[in-house]
Amino acid sequence: MSEKIKVTINGKEILTTPDKTILQVAEENGIDIPHYCYHPGLPVAGNCRMCLVEVEGARKLQTACSTQVRDGMVVRTDTPQVKEAVRQVLEFMLINHPLDCPVCDQAGECGLQDYYMEYGQYDPKFIENKNKKSKKATPIGKYVILDQERCILCARCVRFTRFITKTEEIGIFNRGDHSEVDLFPGKELNNRYTGNLVDICPVGAMTCRDFRFKCRVWYLEEFDSICPGCSRGCNIKIYYNPHRPHKADGNRVLRFKPRFNPEVNRYWMCDDGRYGYKFIDENRIMYPLKGKEEVYLDEAINSFVSLLKESIPDRTFYLLSANSTNEELFATKKFFVDNYKLENIFLPDEDIFTGDRDDLLITEDKHPNTNGVKAIFNILYKDLIKLDELRELLEEKSISLLIVNRHELPEDVLDFIKENGIKLVYLGTNFNKTSKAADLVFPISVFAEKEGSFINVDKRFQKFSSRLEPLGVSMPEWVLFNRLSELMEFPVYYSSYMNIFKHMISEVGAFKNIDLNNINKYGVLVEL
Amino acid sequence: MSVKILTKHFHIKDSHKIDVYISDGGYKQAERALKEMKPEEILEEVKKSNLRGRGGAGFPTGLKWSFVPKDTGKPVYLCVNSDESEPGTFKDRHIIEKDPHMLLEGIIITSYTIGAHESYIYIRGEYYPQAIRLQEAIDEAYAKGFLGENIFGTGYKLDVKIYRGAGAYICGEETALLESIEGKKGKPRLKPPFPAVVGLYNCPTVINNVETIANIPAIVEKGGEWFASLGPEKNGGTKLYAISGHVNKPGVYEHEMGYPLMKLINEDAGGVIDGLKLKAVIPGGSSVPVLRAEECDINLDYDSVAKAGSMLGSGAVIVMSEKTCMVRALQRLIHFYKDESCGQCTPCREGTGWMLKIINRIVSGNGRKEDVDTLYYIAKGILGHTVCPLGDAAAMPVMSFIDKFRDEFEYFAINKKSKVE
Amino acid sequence: MSVEISVNLRKKIDEIKKKFPRDKSPILPLLHAFQDEFGYISVEIEEEVAKIVGVSPVYVREVSTFYSMFNNKPVGKYHIQVCGNISCWLRGYDEIVEYIKKKLGIEIGETTPDGKFTLSRVECLGMCDQAPVMQINGDFYGNLTPEKIDEILDNLE
Numbered sequence A: 001m002s003e004k005i006k007v008t009i010n011g012k013e014i015l016t017t018p019d020k021t022i023l024q025v026a027e028e029n030g031i032d033i034p035h036y037c038y039h040p041g042l043p044v045a046g047n048c049r050m051c052l053v054e055v056e057g058a059r060k061l062q063t064a065c066s067t068q069v070r071d072g073m074v075v076r077t078d079t080p081q082v083k084e085a086v087r088q089v090l091e092f093m094l095i096n097h098p099l100d101c102p103v104c105d106q107a108g109e110c111g112l113q114d115y116y117m118e119y120g121q122y123d124p125k126f127i128e129n130k131n132k133k134s135k136k137a138t139p140i141g142k143y144v145i146l147d148q149e150r151c152i153l154c155a156r157c158v159r160f161t162r163f164i165t166k167t168e169e170i171g172i173f174n175r176g177d178h179s180e181v182d183l184f185p186g187k188e189l190n191n192r193y194t195g196n197l198v199d200i201c202p203v204g205a206m207t208c209r210d211f212r213f214k215c216r217v218w219y220l221e222e223f224d225s226i227c228p229g230c231s232r233g234c235n236i237k238i239y240y241n242p243h244r245p246h247k248a249d250g251n252r253v254l255r256f257k258p259r260f261n262p263e264v265n266r267y268w269m270c271d272d273g274r275y276g277y278k279f280i281d282e283n284r285i286m287y288p289l290k291g292k293e294e295v296y297l298d299e300a301i302n303s304f305v306s307l308l309k310e311s312i313p314d315r316t317f318y319l320l321s322a323n324s325t326n327e328e329l330f331a332t333k334k335f336f337v338d339n340y341k342l343e344n345i346f347l348p349d350e351d352i353f354t355g356d357r358d359d360l361l362i363t364e365d366k367h368p369n370t371n372g373v374k375a376i377f378n379i380l381y382k383d384l385i386k387l388d389e390l391r392e393l394l395e396e397k398s399i400s401l402l403i404v405n406r407h408e409l410p411e412d413v414l415d416f417i418k419e420n421g422i423k424l425v426y427l428g429t430n431f432n433k434t435s436k437a438a439d440l441v442f443p444i445s446v447f448a449e450k451e452g453s454f455i456n457v458d459k460r461f462q463k464f465s466s467r468l469e470p471l472g473v474s475m476p477e478w479v480l481f482n483r484l485s486e487l488m489e490f491p492v493y494y495s496s497y498m499n500i501f502k503h504m505i506s507e508v509g510a511f512k513n514i515d516l517n518n519i520n521k522y523g524v525l526v527e528l
Numbered sequence B: 001m002s003v004k005i006l007t008k009h010f011h012i013k014d015s016h017k018i019d020v021y022i023s024d025g026g027y028k029q030a031e032r033a034l035k036e037m038k039p040e041e042i043l044e045e046v047k048k049s050n051l052r053g054r055g056g057a058g059f060p061t062g063l064k065w066s067f068v069p070k071d072t073g074k075p076v077y078l079c080v081n082s083d084e085s086e087p088g089t090f091k092d093r094h095i096i097e098k099d100p101h102m103l104l105e106g107i108i109i110t111s112y113t114i115g116a117h118e119s120y121i122y123i124r125g126e127y128y129p130q131a132i133r134l135q136e137a138i139d140e141a142y143a144k145g146f147l148g149e150n151i152f153g154t155g156y157k158l159d160v161k162i163y164r165g166a167g168a169y170i171c172g173e174e175t176a177l178l179e180s181i182e183g184k185k186g187k188p189r190l191k192p193p194f195p196a197v198v199g200l201y202n203c204p205t206v207i208n209n210v211e212t213i214a215n216i217p218a219i220v221e222k223g224g225e226w227f228a229s230l231g232p233e234k235n236g237g238t239k240l241y242a243i244s245g246h247v248n249k250p251g252v253y254e255h256e257m258g259y260p261l262m263k264l265i266n267e268d269a270g271g272v273i274d275g276l277k278l279k280a281v282i283p284g285g286s287s288v289p290v291l292r293a294e295e296c297d298i299n300l301d302y303d304s305v306a307k308a309g310s311m312l313g314s315g316a317v318i319v320m321s322e323k324t325c326m327v328r329a330l331q332r333l334i335h336f337y338k339d340e341s342c343g344q345c346t347p348c349r350e351g352t353g354w355m356l357k358i359i360n361r362i363v364s365g366n367g368r369k370e371d372v373d374t375l376y377y378i379a380k381g382i383l384g385h386t387v388c389p390l391g392d393a394a395a396m397p398v399m400s401f402i403d404k405f406r407d408e409f410e411y412f413a414i415n416k417k418s419k420v421e
Numbered sequence C: 001m002s003v004e005i006s007v008n009l010r011k012k013i014d015e016i017k018k019k020f021p022r023d024k025s026p027i028l029p030l031l032h033a034f035q036d037e038f039g040y041i042s043v044e045i046e047e048e049v050a051k052i053v054g055v056s057p058v059y060v061r062e063v064s065t066f067y068s069m070f071n072n073k074p075v076g077k078y079h080i081q082v083c084g085n086i087s088c089w090l091r092g093y094d095e096i097v098e099y100i101k102k103k104l105g106i107e108i109g110e111t112t113p114d115g116k117f118t119l120s121r122v123e124c125l126g127m128c129d130q131a132p133v134m135q136i137n138g139d140f141y142g143n144l145t146p147e148k149i150d151e152i153l154d155n156l157e
């Protein structure tokens, strides 16, 4: 496989391996070959015919997506003959395509528009009536709208449901120019990855019901992140609208899309993760609360310090969250374990053993960072506490201060706390019943608003950054612990994120093979 | 009197019955091949015979068989192409109706040669009575022990099954045919891999036309050299010419390869009807370029027809008299390709539909002068740019009709009526 | 709605499954068998066939809508399919089809009100030596003339 061969594309000599296609080699070398049906995550179909290239010695033009390279192969993508062929294929593609770009959500991300600008721009010769298809803008599932007239029949969606989800809901019915992409009559898309259909459809035939008409894509900006929806840790891009600052009901983040990581999610992500972005802007805790009143941060912190001082470590209890970043967990450990000498620090089993998993991406643990908790606190699954036994535990240990990071406590625990005058402090991003019952609430920034790292189900350490400002005065947990440390007169270690990150890497045993200066963009495996 | 191989039993009463076939020496060659010849020896004879595929492409049959990889551990299949949907073609039907056992004997020898134990005859769905006749022949052969386990006591086993199509010209294309037998739409596959290596159910597969296979017993009997001596160089054997259209006696005529086209029209088929003048001939099924009358002084073998700028194709000769409106004739053909395009690839799917809209408009009296150039332009955009040869098959008639009869097209487009009618 | 399967059809289904055990191969023969029984392929039949073969019904529908011989709508008792391709056209398709249309009072693609005849135009039937030709429910009729058409159609029950 590693045998090297020489291929020449447009006069440029390239060393490569024979297991690749012309298109792959060209892409790797920055030579753009137009294509629609080819998608690197799907089996080759070779049906759109956009990727025609000239191969020396071949009688006809060849499709770059399906032709393997050979030693000594000479390829040209820039001859008049190739350009004319590609232009004409594009023209064929457009004759029955509706002219509705002004109302099409795909506009700005559409393969047809892009290549038309590059290759098209001919005098239209087509003066006939366009073919009609049966489905114009029809919902075919919870998240996807199908417009058959815009479809160019590249069959990416068909291949996705056959080879990736293996759910086989989509077919191409009829033949010739009557061919239509569709589901079986009366059926809906029934897989948990339907958002990917919108991503892979090169035109506006499959669009997203969730995103529909929300925003023209050219107003959006994006940054790389990690989906926090489960322990797979799919790599994503977050798209947000920087021109519409957050108001109470305005949303900054408008969509997630998967980002390629060959080791984690390849090109895909699940719908739960993709459409689970709304918590970033909705129902957020933005300011500290004391007895349900918004207070200044200083006041809240002072109150927290008083509570910590009133209580003793033996009667204080901390519920960790596997949604916290490694850096936050590290700061938590420094503060509570090393300095406050807390022993009652636990990870509850909530949403870890859901049993909801599949063979593609979805894992049963609906937290992004359970392995982070394990790495930093040396907690094993058998050490997890059961939330429904929490009541007895609190009673047994006569707890007087309970600090909860993000979890939703069972009703009986909330009642018990109330009846016994236990003080409840809540650290979290969004309101829930527990935050509403708490004496003190601290606003924590969501993953998309901070730098950090998670360790996924396969022990892959993945870093992420942010371009969103935290809402209100919400902050990463480690910032909160810095402030608390000052007042508690504990050492304050961390002046910046980089600072805490470096400390963490050097101190946590599991992270010993992470090279600070060279963190792979696809993440690093750690030892747990 | 020329040699007859394929039609030699056609005149005999009940020629389709196994006893009739056996009484004229039938199944002797299969028996001899299985008992006395090694597969390599048979392959050698077939190579020597210069037999070229009768399905249209004229690919050397022996060479095709030799592509089957040995010892892959996978079964090998023989698929017999009896889709016969190329307009003007009806020769395979005659073999199936009148001499199905010759085909079966060919299948036995071929399967033995390539190491297949299962063979599929893919027959177009419309050939329903023919499928029944073929099944009766297969049943007869099983009953005699010529098919099934331990054939001729040699231990060789072969099953033959009929798979019926359901109305799709594209399933004559060999990879679409495989898809169809696998129970799918007839959507041609990308090549490579070639079927000889990855074919039916991903196993090595040979696909041959009915007429090709029906020649095999004769080649085994009389030897490859004998077969090659018939017809011109590299065009071994005889050919079934199926002639239709404006002739007095349309039908199937067997002659040595290289038979003169004009002789076929004037002698075998009794000349153009009503004493009309010949205008044009499509010499190899609707997909090949048309010839003007003055270009028809050629011999019907692969190389000679190619030299005249067309193709022998399936050997289906479609004759058009001076009364034929070439615009309407082409309209028929475009309609056909547009109907039969599988729709997988862009140029063929969109191009055939576009061409049909234009030619329909011309014929309905709404043509414009530019339409003729646009038709040509579309055909050129299809040619050579598609997954399978159906695209070319749709483009070539359009280009050749316009090249050769442009005045008629322009006349129709401008004057809103046919120049001929 | 479920599909009522007769004893005879059940027997055919079993034979087909035995004869073509691999992959989706039973789909075409099964669709032929169901069409022979029911006259056309309904969505329910597609689902039934999918169940028999053990595949997503999408595959069955892809097949049943791809091949022109599978009717996705009910057709008349007699399905008249006239070849309109080149060889038949050269030998008088236009007049033949006009004659049938007039005789039955229907256009191509239509069924007579009594449900007896459906008229279709089809591509080359491989019977060009007998052009013009038509096929009715599997049987071929060649060298058609108006008189011959009268004789054939008038004799159909």
Ligand SMILES: Cc1cc2nc3c(=O)[nH]c(=O)nc-3n(C[C@H](O)[C@H](O)[C@H](O)COP(=O)(O)O)c2cc1C
Pocket (backbone or CB within 6 Å): B052, B053, B054, B055, B056, B057, B058, B059, B061, B081, B082, B083, B084, B085, B086, B169, B170, B171, B172, B173, B174, B175, B207, B208, B209, B210, B212, B213, B388, B389, B390, B393
């Ligand atoms: C669109 C199309 C239709 C075809 N139809 C037939 C056919 O009906 N019968 C046939 O034998 N070959 C047909 N062929 C040719 C086959 O692909 C294949 O070359 C042939 O069956 C090989 O057999 P041979 O080598 O014996 O000719 C067709 C090819 C194309 C592209």
Ligand code: SF4
Pocket (backbone or CB within 6 Å): A150, A151, A152, A153, A154, A155, A156, A157, A158, A181, A200, A201, A202, A203, A205, A206
């Ligand atoms: S809907 Fe989109 S992905 Fe599916 S075939 Fe059509 S263009 Fe391709």
Ligand code: SF4
Pocket (backbone or CB within 6 Å): A227, A228, A229, A230, A231, A232, A233, A234, A265, A269, A270, A271, A272, A273, A274, A361, A362, A363
């Ligand atoms: S599989 Fe998990 S990590 Fe991936 S997108 Fe879905 S919820 Fe997010």
Ligand code: SF4
Pocket (backbone or CB within 6 Å): B170, B187, B188, B340, B341, B342, B343, B344, B345, B346, B348, B349, B386, B387, B388, B389, B390, B391, B392
């Ligand atoms: S050329 Fe036509 S028939 Fe062949 S694969 Fe393409 S669309 Fe299908």
Ligand code: FES
Pocket (backbone or CB within 6 Å): A034, A035, A036, A037, A038, A045, A046, A047, A048, A049, A050, A051, A052, A063, A064, A065, A066
């Ligand atoms: S990208 Fe190669 S044919 Fe579509």
